[in-house]
Amino acid sequence: MRRARRAASSGASLEDAREVMRRCDVLAGISSMEGGIERIYLSPEHAAANAQASEWIEAAGMRAWQDAAGNVRGSYPGATDDAPVLLLGSHLDTVPDAGRYDGILGVMIAIAVVRRLAAHGARLPFAIEVLGFADEEGVRYGRTLLGSCAVAGTWDPAWLDLEDADGVTMRDALTAFGLDPDAVGEAALDPATVVGYLEAHIEQGPLLFDAGRPLGVVSGIMGAKRFDLVMEGEAGHAGGVPMRHRRDALLGAAETALAVEKVALARDVVGTVGELTVAPGAANVIPGRAEFSLDVRAATDADRDKAWEDIRAKALAAAGERRLTFTERLRHEARATSTERRLSEAIEHGVRAATGERDPMELLSKAGHDAMAIASLTSYAMLFVRNGNGGVSHHPDEVVTVEDVALAIDAMEAAVLAVAQRMTDGSPL
Template identity: 90%
Template sequence: MRRARRAAASAGASLEDAREALRRCDVLAGISSMEGGIERVYLSREHAAANAQVSEWIEGAGMRAWQDQAGNARGSYPGATPDAPVLLLGSHLDTVPDAGRYDGILGVMIAIAVVRRLHAHGVMLPFAIEVLGFADEEGVRFGRTLLGSCAVAGTWDPAWLDLPDGEGVTLRNALASFGLDPEEVASAALDPATVVGYLEAHIEQGPLLLDAGRPLGVVSGIMGAKRFDLAMEGEAGHAGGVPMRHRRDALLGAAETAIAVEQVALEHGVVGTVGQMAVLPGAANVIPGRADFSLDVRAATDADRDKAWEEIRARAVAAAGERRLTFTEHLRHEARATSTERRLSEAIEHGVTVATGEREPMELLSKAGHDAMAIASLAPYAMLFVRNGNGGVSHHPDETVTVEDVALAIDAFEAAVLAVAQRMTDGTPA
C-alpha cells in the first residue's frame, strides 16, 4: 500500500511537471511576429524575448543562464567536481512560419524540467549538464539550417556571415544589431574532449508512434538531406499567339521534374519534396518563361540520397531537352546522415522502459533534421521521440501532444540522464 501511494505521488508530480512544460510552450507561442500564428526567426526581437524568458526558467531550475555569441540560450548545472565533463541536453527555440508550439520547444522544456528535478533533490552527477536552446535550427531567415548548433559544434563557417535575408540584411549585420559580435561566434564552440554526449527530446514529426499506440520512441539515426534551388528557363510569349508546338514553356518542364521527384522517391525508398515554385512573368495570359523551384531529398544513407538525386537530375535534363529549355541547379544545403551512439541510445531505451514499462521500446529513423545532426560533429548523440497526435502533423499549428505523454517523456529523459551517470560511476564509457 505504501509503495502504491509513493507511485501515485510520483505520477502526480510527473503530471504537474508536464503541465508546467506545456504551459511554458504556450507562453513561448505568444512570442511571435505573426498575427494569429507562431513565427519566431533567428536574431529577431522575438528571438531576444524568447531567450530572456527561457533564461528565467533556466535560472529557476538551479542553473546559470547565459547567451553565447551565436544567440543560443544556454544554462549550466555543475557536476560533482569542478573539472567534470559535460552532458548536453536541448533542442531549438526558433520556428517555421505558422508553426506548431512543440517542435523543438518541447525538447528544451523537458531538458529544463529534468535539471529542475535534479536540483530540487540536490543531485550532483559525475558530469555537469548544459541545457541548450538552439537559436536557428530551421534556417528560415538566412536559408541555412542548424546555425546555432553548428556554432556550438565548432563547424561555423565565417562565410555564412555574408548570407542575406529576404530584405538584404546580412547575417553579419543581424548579429551586430542583436548585440552580438560577428567575429566572436566561434567562442560558442565546446571542446570535444570535455563533452560526454548530447541527448535531445523531440516530438515525432510523423505518425508512426501514434499508429503503433506508443507514447515514446528511440531514434536510431537521422536521414541525410540535400536541398537544391532549381530552375527551368524557356521563352515567354502570348498565351493566344504562340502555337502549342512552338512553345518553350518553363513551367511544364518544372512540373515534369516535380512528378519525377515523386516517382524516383517511391522507386528508391527515399523522400523527395518540391516545396516552392515561382513562375515568371507570372501572368495568366503569358506562357511561363522561367520557373524557379526547390528540391529537398532525404535518405537513410548519403549514397541512397545521392543516387536518387542523380536520377532526378537526369530526368530534369531530359525534360529540358525535350522542351528546348535550359535547366540549372544550385546546391543550397547538405547534411550527412547520422546514427545515434549505441550506449547513449541504450540509456534512452532504459529511460523509456522505466517510464512506460515497455520491455522493447519502439525504434524509429528520423526523416526530419535536428540539431543533433550538427552536434554529431562534436560528440555522440541519442534522441527520444514523443508521440505527436492529430495524424503526426508537424510544422503546423495542429501539432498536438498529451500531458500524459509529456509526463512519461520527462520521466524517461531523467532516467536516461541518470543511466549515463551510472555508467560513468561504474567506470563504463558513456
C-alpha cells in the first residue's frame, strides 16, 4: 500500500515517532492513580507533567515557561522580533483511568515539529508557540477547557469560587500551586498577534480505523451542553409501599435516560447519561432522589438545543406521571465551531504530502477539544490520528501505531510550512 511504503521509507520520521511515543509513556507514569493514569488540574501530577514537558520543550530549541493559568508553553522565534505567532498544541491533563494519547499525543507532536524546524535553523514569517493546556477535561472542577479559555481571553473570574470534591476552591488551589488567582487573565494572547491554531489529536472514534486511513482532516467540532439533573420523589420501604403508591425517583431518571437515546437517534445527535446516584441508596429502600448527568452534542447549536428541549419535555412528562419533581442545572456549554478553510487546506496539504492520499478524509469531531475555546481567539484547524483500537478513547486501551504517528509528525510539519508559504507569497497550497 502507498501509506506503508511511505512510512517504511521515512526512517527519521519513525525515529521521531518512537521518541514521541516514549514520551507519552513517560507522562503516563506521572499519575495519581495506582495502576492507571490520572492527572487533574493544579495537582502535584500537573506540576510534574509541566516540569517534564518543559525539559522537552527546551531540548527542542524553545524557551519554556508556565503561564498564569498553569499551562506549559514553549516559544520558538520567527524571522523578525515582531512576527505574529502560530499556535500548536493540545492538553496534558487526563480523565480518571485514561489512555496515554488523548491530548498528550498532540503536545508531543507539536514539540517534535518544532525540534525539526530548529534543527534546520528555520525561521518562518511567524513565531511558533507550543501549548500544553492545563485542564481540558474539567475533572476537578466540572468546568472544561479552563487552560485554553485562559489563553483565549474568555476566563471567567467566577470560576475561582468553584469547589472540588474535597471542598477546595479553585482560588485556593491556584494559590497552593504557586499561582496568583487574580492574575489568571494574564495568560491571554492578543488576537491581533496570532496567525491561527493547529492541533493534532487522536481520533476519539472509529471512522479512520474503519476506513483504513491513518490521518484525517477535522471539519469542525460539535456544540455541547452538559446538565446536572434531579428527580425527586419519596423514599420508602421496599416491601411496605405498594407499587401503585410509589414515587420512585430512579424510575423517572431511567425513563429520561431511555428518552435520551431515542431523541438522539431520531435527531442524529449524541446524548449520554454518564453519572447516576440514588439516595438513600439501600437495596431495600425505594429511591427518593436520583441525581444524573446529561451530555448532549450536535453539529449545530440549534440542533443541540432542539434535542435538549425534546429530552426535557420527556423528563417532565415522566416526572408528572410518577408524581416526581424534576430540576435541571446547566453545568457546561460549548458552541459548535468550524475550522477555518485556509488552515484546513494546510492540514490537507500536510496529509497529502505525508501519506500520498489524493483526497484526505474529512471528519466532524463529536468530542470536544481545546480548539473550541481557542476559536474565540483565532481560527483553527485540526489533524486526527487514527485510533488503532477501533476508536476506544478515555480508556487505557487507547492505541496508536508508530507508523501513524510518524505520518502525523510529517503532516503537521508540512502544514506549518504551508501556512508559512502562504503568508510569504500567497501561493496556493
